[in-house]
Amino acid sequence: ASLKPTYLRNLRADSKTVSFVKGQGRKQKELKDVFAEGSTGRTDYRRCWDLWTSAERACQTSKGLNAVLEGTQPSILITILEGGVIHESIDKLSRYIQLNDMIFISKSKTPDQFDPDRFAIIRACENDEYSNIIDEDRRLNRETIEGKRAKVLMIGSKLADNFKGKWYVHSILNLTTFERIFDALRRRGKLPLEDFLLSGQKPDEYILKDVEELPIRRNRLTGRQLEVVEQWGGSIDQQGIHCIKGPPGTGKTTTLEELIYCHTRLVNTGETIVTCPGNALVADLAERFTRVGGDVLPPGGYLMVVGHPSLVQPKAHRYALFTYLSVTLMLMKRIYYNLDKYNKLLEKRSGFTQINQIVEQTINFEEDIKKMQQLPCPPTKIINYLEEIKDSWENLWTNHVLEQVSGQTSKENIDIRRKLTDCIKEASLWSNRNTLTKILLEGAYLVLCTNSQAMSVILCNWPFKYVLADEAAQCLEPETLLAWRPRMVKCCLIGDFEQLSAIVQNQEAKEAGFGRPMMRRLDDAGYPILMLDEQYRMDAEISAFPRRYIYNNELRDADCIKDRTPFPLSAYEIIPIVGEEQVCKEAGTNQSIYNLIEAEAIREWIASNIDIINQRDIAVITAYQGQRDKLQSILSEYPGITIQTIDGYQGQESPVVILSLVRSGGKTIGFTDELERMNVALTR
Numbered sequence: 309a310s311l312k313p314t315y316l317r318n319l320r321a322d323s324k325t326v327s328f329v330k331g332q333g334r335k336q337k338e339l340k341d342v343f344a345e346g347s348t349g350r351t352d353y354r355r356c357w358d359l360w361t362s363a364e365r366a367c368q369t370s371k372g373l374n375a376v377l378e379g380t381q382p383s384i385l386i387t388i389l390e391g392g393v394i395h396e397s398i399d400k401l402s403r404y405i406q407l408n409d410m411i412f413i414s415k416s417k418t419p420d421q422f423d424p425d426r427f428a429i430i431r432a433c434e435n436d437e438y439s440n441i442i443d444e445d446r447r448l449n450r451e452t453i454e455g456k457r458a459k460v461l462m463i464g465s466k467l468a469d470n471f472k473g474k475w476y477v478h479s480i481l482n483l484t485t486f487e488r489i490f491d492a493l494r495r496r497g498k499l500p501l502e503d504f505l506l507s508g509q510k511p512d513e514y515i516l517k518d519v520e521e522l523p524i525r526r527n528r529l530t531g532r533q534l535e536v537v538e539q540w541g542g543s544i545d546q547q548g549i550h551c552i553k554g555p556p557g558t559g560k561t562t563t564l565e566e567l568i569y570c571h572t573r574l575v576n577t578g579e580t581i582v583t584c585p586g587n588a589l590v591a592d593l594a595e596r597f598t599r600v601g602g603d604v605l606p607p608g609g610y611l612m613v614v615g616h617p618s619l620v621q622p623k624a625h626r627y628a629l630f631t632y633l634s635v636t637l638m639l640m641k642r643i644y645y646n647l648d649k650y651n652k653l654l655e656k657r658s659g660f661t662q663i664n665q666i667v668e669q670t671i672n673f674e675e676d677i678k679k680m681q682q683l684p685c686p687p688t689k690i691i692n693y694l695e696e697i698k699d700s701w702e703n704l705w706t707n708h709v710l711e712q713v714s715g716q717t718s719k720e721n722i723d724i725r726r727k728l729t730d731c732i733k734e735a736s737l738w739s740n741r742n743t744l745t746k747i748l749l750e751g752a753y754l755v756l757c758t759n760s761q762a763m764s765v766i767l768c769n770w771p772f773k774y775v776l777a778d779e780a781a782q783c784l785e786p787e788t789l790l791a792w793r794p795r796m797v798k799c800c801l802i803g804d805f806e807q808l809s810a811i812v813q814n815q816e817a818k819e820a821g822f823g824r825p826m827m828r829r830l831d832d833a834g835y836p837i838l839m840l841d842e843q844y845r846m847d848a849e850i851s852a853f854p855r856r857y858i859y860n861n862e863l864r865d866a867d868c869i870k871d872r873t874p875f876p877l878s879a880y881e882i883i884p885i886v887g888e889e890q891v892c893k894e895a896g897t898n899q900s901i902y903n904l905i906e907a908e909a910i911r912e913w914i915a916s917n918i919d920i921i922n923q924r925d926i927a928v929i930t931a932y933q934g935q936r937d938k939l940q941s942i943l944s945e946y947p948g949i950t951i952q953t954i955d956g957y958q959g960q961e962s963p964v965v966i967l968s969l970v971r972s973g974g975k976t977i978g979f980t981d982e983l984e985r986m987n988v989a990l991t992r
Contacts, residue, residue: 353506354493357786360814360822361493365486367814369410372480379418383476388413392459392468393433402618405430405477407458408484413475425464426471429483433457488763489786500792501799504549504835516542523573525566530866532840533563539838540800541570550800551827551837555863556807556854556991557845557961564778564802565596568754569604571774577609578750579773583759583791585782585810589959590756591621593778597754598627610684611754615761627756629766632684632748633741640687640744643676644735651728673698685751687738693731700724759783762791773797779959781805784812785826801827806858808958808984842866845961846991849879858987876920877964885909888972892934900934901978903970907935907942910966914946923948927962929989930954931979935970954979954989965992 375381384404387395394401405411409430412422462468499505522541526534536552554560571580584590594613597604605611613620613628620628673694680686737743749755749770759777761767775791777783781803787810792799805828812823821829831837839859843851844866855863887905910928927950928943930936939951950962967989971977980986 350499350502350506353499358490358493360817360820361486361489361786363817364812364814364822365481365483367817369481371813372410373412373422376412376419376478376480381478381480383417383478385474386477387474388460388468388471390469390472392428392461392471394430394458394460398458399618401458401477405479406482406484406618407432407616408487409482410480411460412478412480413460413471414478415475417476419476419478423464425462425466427464428460428462428468430458431461433459485760485787488760488768488790491768492763492790492792493786497794500789500794500796501547501549504547518542522570524570528562529566530559530842532838532842533559533566536563536838536840537567537570540567540798541574544571544574545797547797549830549835550798551830551835552800552802553806553827553837553839554802554804555840555843555859556804556987557843557851558840558863559842559844560802560804560840561596563840564593564776565602565604567800568597568776571776572605572609572753575774577753578770580753580776581755581757581762581767581770581772581774581791582776582778583757583762583788584778585759585787587615587619587621587624587758589779590615590758591624594624594627594756605753609753610751611756612684612748612752614755614757614764614767629745629748633744636683636685636744636748637739637741639676639679639683640690640735640738643680643690644732644739646672646676647728647732647735651725651732685748687734690731690734690738693727693734697724697728697731759787759790771795775799777801777803779803781807781809781825781827782958783825784810784823785829788826801830803827805831806984807988808955808982839863844868847872847875847879850990854987854991858983875963877917883909883913885972889970892937900932901970902932902934902938903968903972904938906968906970907938910939910968911942913966914943914949918946921964925963926950926966927952927957927960927964927992928966928968929957929992930968930970931985931989932970935968939968954985957992958988961992 372381376383382404384401386401389395398407407430411428411430412419413426413428460468460471462471516538519538519542522538524534524537524541529537536550540550552560552563554563568582582593584593590613594611596602597611611627612632613624615628617625617628617630620630625631677691677694677698680691738747745766749767755767755770755772757764757767770793772791772793773796775793775796775798777788777791777799780788780801788801803825805825809823809825809828812818814822817823827837839862841863842865843855843863845851846865846869848865848869851863851865851869855861855865885903885906887903889901889903892900892902914923914926923946926946926948928939929952930939931954933953936951936953943949943951950957950960952960969980971980980989
């Protein structure tokens with residue numbers, strides 16, 4: 309069904325427009341009805357999310373198809389070989405198509421109609437998920453997946469062999485996350501933390517154990533922040549869902565950092581996964597948790613980022629599983645080869661002819677031990693074996709030579725040879741990619757990845773006990789579930805559902821509550837939420853509106869706000885602009901809007917104040933991509949200024965923020981009619 313959905317089966321060959329066709333013949337129950345009484349069965353829960361996820365996928369597919377027809381979706385020319393194998397390597401195609409993309413192939417760059425037999429999905433040629441990532445014979449090229457191939461899997465009535473030759477490929481939709489959501493929802497048995505998730509059951513009052521003895525750096529936390537960490541650490545063995553609401557500027561990331569500090573000193577390695585909505589956030593957390601002087605992880609401990617090399621941010625490559633595998637495999641294969649080589653020399657009784665290799669091998673052992681000790685997950689057993697063998701290596705060869713003279717076997721040699729054999733067996737395990745992946749996962753204090761990656765082939769069956777979901781309010785509830793495992797103990801949802809959540813394109817799904825994050829749903833059901841209630845970012849005049857109208861006066865300014873050094877500008881300024889917005893007509897702009905008069909007014913304001921403000925302290929944000937593009941052009945003389953959409957700037961801050969609203973009245977105020985978006989805009 310996932311390969312040939314109803315909305316493609318019914319697509320006629322002469323279709324020139326595509327409309328959203330809902331459903332597969334089943335009634336779709338609205339989410340607000342499913343949870344109306346605060347309880348539901350696991351079957352209804354799974355079926356509900358399954359149906360609305362299918363509806364959202366159908367909507368996104370129809371939009372992708374229309375983008376192909378309109379010519380706004382870029383295409384690339386490829387050569388299809390026998391069996392559907394694509395001649396070009398994946399790295400050459402990565403700007404246009406990705407693995408698991410649904411595609412349409414045509415002979416023209418811009419097709420004017422669709423043939424149902426020309427739809428396909430891009431799959432990897434190999435079965436193993438990392439076989440197209442790791443090159444076992446040399447270091448991984450971290451920028452590309454060099455030389456590896458993908459294939460097209462046709463989902464029409466014709467096989468790929470009917471489409472050999474050159475074709476233009478048009479990407480419609482990436483199916484990876486959708487497929488993983490379906491896989492997670494269609495698992496049998498009881499849901500993880502089911503009583504809390506479905507029935508609205510609230511956790512009993514957590515019995516906090518020895519709070520004063522917990523490994524907490526109390527001097528780094530304030531009142532509510534400390535309460536969050538104490539509640540988590542003091543109830544580490546008790547089941548439950550912890551919801552931590554972090555309004556803007558309240559130190560949410562600092563709280564998470566200190567929670568991780570406490571958590572990793574209470575649990576075993578291989579038990580904890582930290583998820584984020586995107587790879588940029590994953591990279592930021594990896595850097596933050598491993599920064600020099602931070603000491604977030606226990607001494608000698610490591611974290612690991614799991615993700616595809618083409619998607620993991622470059623600054624996170626040093627922590628990535630594919631890097632750990634590449635470096636460790638190369639070293640362990642060489643060690644295995646050398647040990648096996650010298651073991652065979654001993655078996656051949658070649659002591660007289662190879663005596664000169666005693667010194668050489670001793671030096672090699674010392675170098676290998678140093679290199680292994682620098683690995684993120686050092687093979688302790690192999691290091692100990694080599695230390696013992698190295699110290700006895702000279703005696704081994706001396707006794708070996710004497711054995712050939714006397715014909716008697718030395719007891720010392722028997723023991724050393726046994727250790728050498730055991731070391732070779734251990735090195736062979738560390739030289740196997742699948743075994744090594746398991747070893748690395750078992751040894752990591754934290755596994756960091758996106759929500760989608762938590763259901764990848766590598767992680768989907770790993771028995772995590774603890775899930776920490778950062779920016780959980782930006783995720784759909786089915787996405788949050790991707791990291792959950794049947795026997796998990798705790799989940800910590802960290803975010804702010806008063807800010808932007810996941811984008812839902814299907815209007816019916818949106819109205820039904822598909823876009824409501826798990827945190828919001830639990831809050832609506834009366835589940836206890838711990839809110840960080842002191843903000844350290846904004847001047848009191850700036851924070852006044854969100855404190856009162858969004859956070860119901862539950863948020864307050866920290867004392868340090870009052871003691872700030874006076875800034876050369878007033879805290880809040882409103883500049884009215886007379887000028888109408890216009891619609892972008894360029895290809896690829898999705899008819900976004902812009903306001904040139906307003907953009908020019910922003911340039912003039914910056915020019916008149918640039919002498920008293922460093923341009924790197926200025927951020928210009930707007931709700932529209934069209935306005936962002938115009939501002940980037942108009943403000944090109946100020947390269948230090950950050951220019952971003954409101955959505956793209958969530959989670960960031962700047963000393964001076966210019967908010968370009970673009971709209972000038974009329975029937976609609978567009979994107980700015982969402983309170984969550986305006987909350988982000990006004991609190992940067």
